[in-house]
């Protein structure tokens with residue numbers, strides 16, 4: 082299947098030349114999916130000297146990993162203060178350390194494989210749409226300073242937020258200078274090229290159609306053209322887990338939600354001097370959130386909710402364009418030159434999960450639009466799980482990750498929730 086028509090595709094480095102699997106093969110660990118999770122798992126297995134292969138239905142980075150916003154942010158969906166209330170101080174501190182490890186792993190991988198993906202610690206602004214959201218962000222900065230000794234994030238008043246973002250529609254913001262940004266498809270391609278050069282076989286155009294556990298031990302994977310025998314299987318297919326029904330219930334443990342992105346045509350120097358002039362990555366505090374950053378070719382990238390049914394429609398892009406122009410009225414006449422969509426995997430508790438479906442099949446998934454950094458961490462944990470050792474993933478362990486009741490009714494349920502969220506967002510709390 083073709084890559085999404087994203088700005089990342091039109092500005093990408095060439096894809097590494099990788100084969101399709103066309104004959105039977107045996108390995109210790111077979112990884113399904115060549116996005117960030119699968120590649121990270123392969124990287125850590127390779128380092129430990131464990132034989133592994135990666136099987137990808139489409140192309141490296143074809144899923145969310147090649148078409149996302151490229152923003153490695155240092156926040157979970159829930160605020161720090163809310164997490165501390167829910168999970169206690171120690172577990173929240175642990176979650177804070179894990180998120181920093183995740184962004185550090187991303188940076189280390191870029192360095193180790195010399196990946197040309199414009200990685201930089203651009204910094205991330207969470208821009209508040211309402212007073213309650215601003216109070217939550219302020220409480221977060223205070224919690225981190227008091228309870229985790231982390232004084233790096235700082236609050237911005239409305240004037241500074243307007244100055245740094247180029248729009249006066251926010252009441253203030255929370256700036257974490259350590260958040261990283263990447264060219265997402267170049268990261269996936271560079272990572273795969275590095276692994277392949279280091280001897281990890283990656284097969285593209287090779288969909289896993291069925292998984293069968295054998296009584297004698299091991300798993301048989303039937304792919305489009307050949308059969309793979311592995312001691313263990315790692316499922317790294319995230320929101321695209323339903324691409325092929327290969328016999329686990331994992332696709333019913335997540336809800337795939339479509340999200341859409343547009344970019345403007347290259348902006349003139351005058352606009353670039355005013356809009357995210359220091360190249361920060363920005364997202365807002367709406368339930369149906371919007372985010373933006375500067376993309377290659379001096380374009381403004383602007384993302385938000387996609388179609389609830391997952392079907393592409395011009396209306397979704399019209400809605401996104403209207404939001405962009407509402408945020409930046411000065412861009413009223415600017416042409417939109419890329420429009421694309423992709424799927425994120427939402428979970429009931431807003432955390433991704435790593436765990437096992439059986440003694441031989443493990444998974445990591447459910448990043449909910451926050452996987453650029455967390456995939457590096459959960460991919461590593463997945464590799465360690467395959468090797469029989471899993472460091473404490475806190476609430477991201479697979480314990481509470483079960484098939485969602487009434488999964489078949491998710492689209493009407495999502496429509497109802499989206500309507501409710503639109504109402505809340507309109508109130509600008």
Ligand SMILES: Cc1cc2nc3c(=O)[nH]c(=O)nc-3n(C[C@H](O)[C@H](O)[C@H](O)COP(=O)(O)OP(=O)(O)OC[C@H]3O[C@@H](n4cnc5c(N)ncnc54)[C@H](O)[C@@H]3O)c2cc1C
Pocket residue numbers: 113114115116117118119136137138139140141142143144145146147148149150151152153154287288289290317318319320321322323324325327340341342384422423424425445446448449450451452453454455456
């Ligand atoms: C538009 C968009 C914007 C986003 N922006 C951000 C952002 O700015 N910051 C952030 O942190 N996160 C963001 N995300 C989320 C982030 O991109 C994902 O969490 C992350 O890329 C997930 O990586 P993955 O490797 O787990 O899955 P994916 O990259 O989706 O890879 C899964 C792969 O599995 C393959 N596959 C599926 N079934 C099979 C099969 N049967 N056999 C073989 N292969 C199979 C698919 O072809 C696919 O390539 C965004 C996502 C989208 C869609």
